[in-house]
Amino acid sequence: MLLAKPAGQPPLVLAELLAEALRGLPFVQAVAVAKPGFINLSLTDQFWRAQLQRVLQAGSSYGRADLGRGQRINVEYCSANPTGRLHIGHCRGTVFGDALANLLAHMGWDVVREFYVNDGGAQVDRLARSVHYRYLEALSAAPPLPPGDWYPSEDLIVLGRAIAAEDRDRWQHAAEADWLPVFRSRGIDTMLALIREDLAALGVQHDIFVSEVGLVERGMLERALAILEARGLLYEGVLPAPKGKPDEDWEPVPLLLFRSTAFGDDVDRPLKSSSGAWTYFAKDLACHLNKFERGAHAMIDVLGADHGGYVKRMRAAVTALSDGQASLDVKLCQLVNMLDAGQPLRMSRRAGRIVTLRDVIDEVGKDVVRFIMLTRRNDAPLDFDLVKVTEQSRDNPVFYVQYAHARIRSVQRHAAEAGLALADADLPGTDLSPLVDAFELALIKQLAQFPRILAAAAQQHEPHRIAFYLGDLAAAFHALWNQGKERPELRFLRADEPASTAARLALLEALRIVLATGLELIGVAPVEELI
RNA sequence: GCGCGCGUAGCUCAGUUGGAUAGAGCGCUUGCCUCCGGAGCAAGAGGUCACAGGUUCGAGUCCUGUCGUGCGCGCCA
Numbered sequence: 001m002l003l004a005k006p007a008g009q010p011p012l013v014l015a016e017l018l019a020e021a022l023r024g025l026p027f028v029q030a031v032a033v034a035k036p037g038f039i040n041l042s043l044t045d046q047f048w049r050a051q052l053q054r055v056l057q058a059g060s061s062y063g064r065a066d067l068g069r070g071q072r073i074n075v076e077y078c079s080a081n082p083t084g085r086l087h088i089g090h091c092r093g094t095v096f097g098d099a100l101a102n103l104l105a106h107m108g109w110d111v112v113r114e115f116y117v118n119d120g121g122a123q124v125d126r127l128a129r130s131v132h133y134r135y136l137e138a139l140s141a142a143p144p145l146p147p148g149d150w151y152p153s154e155d156l157i158v159l160g161r162a163i164a165a166e167d168r169d170r171w172q173h174a175a176e177a178d179w180l181p182v183f184r185s186r187g188i189d190t191m192l193a194l195i196r197e198d199l200a201a202l203g204v205q206h207d208i209f210v211s212e213v214g215l216v217e218r219g220m221l222e223r224a225l226a227i228l229e230a231r232g233l234l235y236e237g238v239l240p241a242p243k244g245k246p247d248e249d250w251e252p253v254p255l256l257l258f259r260s261t262a263f264g265d266d267v268d269r270p271l272k273s274s275s276g277a278w279t280y281f282a283k284d285l286a287c288h289l290n291k292f293e294r295g296a297h298a299m300i301d302v303l304g305a306d307h308g309g310y311v312k313r314m315r316a317a318v319t320a321l322s323d324g325q326a327s328l329d330v331k332l333c334q335l336v337n338m339l340d341a342g343q344p345l346r347m348s349r350r351a352g353r354i355v356t357l358r359d360v361i362d363e364v365g366k367d368v369v370r371f372i373m374l375t376r377r378n379d380a381p382l383d384f385d386l387v388k389v390t391e392q393s394r395d396n397p398v399f400y401v402q403y404a405h406a407r408i409r410s411v412q413r414h415a416a417e418a419g420l421a422l423a424d425a426d427l428p429g430t431d432l433s434p435l436v437d438a439f440e441l442a443l444i445k446q447l448a449q450f451p452r453i454l455a456a457a458a459q460q461h462e463p464h465r466i467a468f469y470l471g472d473l474a475a476a477f478h479a480l481w482n483q484g485k486e487r488p489e490l491r492f493l494r495a496d497e498p499a500s501t502a503a504r505l506a507l508l509e510a511l512r513i514v515l516a517t518g519l520e521l522i523g524v525a526p527v528e529e530l531i
Numbered sequence: 532g533c534g535c536g537c538g539u540a541g542c543u544c545a546g547u548u549g550g551a552u553a554g555a556g557c558g559c560u561u562g563c564c565u566c567c568g569g570a571g572c573a574a575g576a577g578g579u580c581a582c583a584g585g586u587u588c589g590a591g592u593c594c595u596g597u598c599g600u601g602c603g604c605g606c607c608a
Contacts, residue, residue, distance in 0.1 A: 001589080004588075036551080036588060036589070121608060242532095242605065243604085251605095253605085257605095267605080269605085270605060274606055275606070279605095279606065305536075305601080305602060307608095308535050308536070308603055309603040332602090334602090376545095377544090379536060379537070380536095380544075381537095395570095400556095403569085410569090411568075414568075453547075456548070465545095468545060471545095471555080472545095475556095481568095485567085486563095530570095
């Protein structure tokens with residue numbers, strides 16, 4: 001149908017020609033031409049069984065492809081402020097980014113996993129004051145009220161005590177200008193250590209932690225500005241007042257602006273505040289220039305959906321800084337609704353009832369957390385029910401997929417006990433011709449989809465596709481399994497039928513390989529048995 | 532007011548980068564099973580893909596507009 005115009009022939013005629021050429025090919029069982037100009041190909045069962053052989057030969061590299069051609073890609077994810085432990089809100093983007101990074105690495109990209117540490121803003125000063133308060137408290141010298149807008153976390157009590165034990169009253173009467181940097185640095189170090197601990201518990205390991213302050217100290221910010229200046233993209237100007245909301249504080253002040261509108265942004269963006277301080281956005285320029293200079297021409301930022309307003313300006317920034325050499329894809333993750341048996345789990349910071357990521361991991365396990373985070377597209381809200389996700393039922397996708405893997409292992413153990421098992425090395429050579437049932441072939445066809453799924457997921461930057469695929473694959477397996485109840489001849493292990501048993505063990509192993517590979521890509525460990 | 536995302540079966544959601552009769556789970560209807568390797572199994576009904584236009588051989592998918600919904604809207608992060 002696409003060829004009809006250039007070829008100057010009606011689609012149906014072309015289809016007939018192509019169909020004729022296809023008819024003689026091996027593995028082609030039937031070719032039919034349909035209405036507007038479709039060609040329907042039926043492949044022989046033998047072809048599908050050959051796909052199974054490919055899985056067995058490739059093992060855990062089945063589905064792999066060199067789509068990235070070694071191109072460097074930077075994936076920034078998590079990047080939580082170092083002011084407290086990770087909570088469940090950070091979790092989704094973290095899992096998403098990590099799974100995506102795994103996937104891209106699997107598909108031929110040179111992946112750098114980056115954590116950008118916001119150690120330079122007002123937030124960390126607030127942290128410093130909170131630590132200082134706890135320090136005074138530990139000295140029994142606390143002022144009557146904690147500083148306004150502070151971090152009440154218990155971890156800071158511990159840190160305050162530690163500093164009190166080490167430094168005694170050294171900072172008790174010091175001026176804020178003297179103690180602030182010290183307490184800030186101690187606070188950041190402590191929080192970052194906790195964050196890394198929780199990331200480790202989630203099975204996440206970044207390649208690089210980039211400090212915002214460090215970037216500025218190394219002159220990255222000046223360099224970014226120089227580049228924009230050289231391209232005529234900086235100017236002093238007054239922005240129009242934002243419309244829609246009545247803002248009483250608005251004053252027309254000239255600011256240093258980046259002409260982001262030249263790259264599709266809605267309005268030019270300030271790089272310096274009226275007080276002369278760099279804006280957060282200015283530092284983001286440095287951050288992304290840094291990525292570019294480290295060789296990443298492709299970048300992905302994983303952010304919360306509330307950062308949607310940043311997408312245009314960041315893409316503009318990357319285009320401008322790289323002179324069009326680099327591109328940025330921003331993946332926004334929607335909220336996670338925490339539930340407890342259907343009841344919303346209200347998380348209030350003031351009541352100290354924030355659900356930390358660690359709490360959830362301890363409760364349901366890291367594999368469950370990771371899998372569930374990918375059971376929705378990133379731009380759709382997600383329910384996370386602490387009770388449901390551990391249920392052993394059909395509508396719990398984690399269980400359903402893990403159950404499939406465990407079931408296979410169970411059969412394999414039984415096979416070994418009965419002396420029916422084949423050595424792994426012999427599997428690829430197994431005669432698969434006994435696999436003729438429609439349920440078996442359906443399963444094989446599902447397996448054969450794996451490379452396409454991975455390719456699409458990698459190209460679209462959509463790791464959730466893997467989780468959905470694994471669910472479909474598990475369903476095809478369980479369907480075949482259930483057939484064995486009604487039809488004993490479909491069972492996997494049959495002592496009197498060594499040929500079909502061998503073929504089915506090969507099918508099972510291929511299935512296990514794909515399940516395990518898919519699970520590992522999203523960072524979930526396949527289970528050997530259910531507990 | 533402007534920008535971005537979302538709107539698909541009663542509910543929760545997929546949809547392979549524009550392909551044919553739009554899929555899955557739950558729920559519902561109807562059958563089956565004392566089953567053993569641990570969630571019981573199977574079949575069926577159910578959709579104007581928010582609405583209206585447009586692009587073309589062909590639209591859930593792309594464009595325009597409308598409605599609904601969520602998020603964001605100089606200097607905070």
